[in-house]
Amino acid sequence: MLKKVTILTTLLAVVLLFGSLAFSGEEAKTKHEFVGEKKCKMCHKKDGIHPSWAESKHAKVYDLLSDEEKKDKDCVKCHTTGTTAKGVLLEGVQCEACHGAGADYKKKSTMEDHEKAIAAGLIMPDEKTCKVCHDNVPEKFRAKEKFDFEKMKTKGSHEMAKKAEEKKG
Ligand code: HEC
Numbered sequence: 132m133l134k135k136v137t138i139l140t141t142l143l144a145v146v147l148l149f150g151s152l153a154f155s156g157e158e159a160k161t162k163h164e165f166v167g168e169k170k171c172k173m174c175h176k177k178d179g180i181h182p183s184w185a186e187s188k189h190a191k192v193y194d195l196l197s198d199e200e201k202k203d204k205d206c207v208k209c210h211t212t213g214t215t216a217k218g219v220l221l222e223g224v225q226c227e228a229c230h231g232a233g234a235d236y237k238k239k240s241t242m243e244d245h246e247k248a249i250a251a252g253l254i255m256p257d258e259k260t261c262k263v264c265h266d267n268v269p270e271k272f273r274a275k276e277k278f279d280f281e282k283m284k285t286k287g288s289h290e291m292a293k294k295a296e297e298k299k300g
């Protein structure tokens with residue numbers, strides 16, 4: 132009898148241990164720090180991506196908020212990207228709002244290796260990425276047209292590198 136209890140207790144302990152390990156692993160994977168668009172600009176200026184993003188509406192969405200609204204978390208969450216490790220608020224929908232926090236993937240050797248970059252937190256955005264903000268927009272500010280990812284994908288983000296290359300000729 133005593134033996135059975137010991138075995139059961141041991142089993143339970145093992146299950147709990149693995150459960151918590153799996154959980155902390157999951158957490159570690161999603162925890163990357165934001166660095167801000169200026170860091171991405173260093174390498175993504177020449178390819179035309181940063182300049183075309185900087186002209187987009189996304190780059191300026193923080194300015195849509197009044198001083199009062201800038202204190203309202205419910206507005207700030209969709210009109211900013213996040214906060215850097217040093218506590219700097221990243222205004223507007225920056226690169227990392229769509230591509231994931233970049234501290235761990237922005238190194239050149241990581242960036243050049245797609246698999247490595249993804250493992251370090253890079254996201255190639257899909258519909259879900261956009262819907263974090265484009266679903267449940269307060270009615271007062273909501274666009275009349277329903278959000279259509281395929282139509283919005285290029286219009287909303289930036290020129291793609293290949294297109295920028297073609298332009299240069
Ligand atoms: C040290 C230079 C460097 C920095 C800094 C950098 N990148 Fe890159 N990035 C590259 C290179 C090189 C490539 C691979 C060639 C290309 O697609 O331009 C790349 C590719 C990418 C890709 C395409 C990846 C793929 O696998 O298709 C994305 C998206 C990207 N970078 C986003 C960012 C974002 C967002 C930041 C800022 C957080 C950033 N990069 C910072 C150099 C850099």
Ligand code: HEC
Binds near residue numbers: 203265267269274
């Ligand atoms: C869930 C994300 C989300 C929240 C929360 C949010 N916004 Fe927005 N906001 C958006 C999106 C996305 C748009 C673009 C319109 C669209 O796509 O429907 C937008 C557009 C706007 C616009 C431009 C509207 C226009 O007619 O040009 C203003 C101004 C604005 N929001 C202010 C606010 C204020 C103030 C708050 C807080 C009360 C707020 N937003 C909360 C996502 C959000």
Ligand code: HEC
Binds near residue numbers: 168257284287294
């Ligand atoms: C509103 C969301 C959004 C923002 C903001 C954004 N991107 Fe993108 N980015 C995308 C989408 C969507 C793609 C295409 C993904 C695909 O093809 O699967 C993309 C593709 C890329 C690529 C690959 C380009 C190619 O030609 O294959 C690079 C590099 C990149 N982004 C860098 C950046 C950088 C740097 C910034 C900031 C200056 C930025 N992105 C901001 C949505 C965004």
Ligand code: HEC
Binds near residue numbers: 211224260262265285
């Ligand atoms: C962090 C929040 C956020 C994310 C993520 C986001 N957006 Fe937006 N988006 C906004 C806000 C806020 C506006 C309102 C801009 C304005 O009205 O000036 C907007 C506006 C737009 C517009 C209208 C811009 C124009 O030039 O007319 C398009 C298109 C768009 N988003 C596409 C996308 C796509 C595609 C994605 C995903 C790849 C995406 N957005 C991800 C917040 C976001």
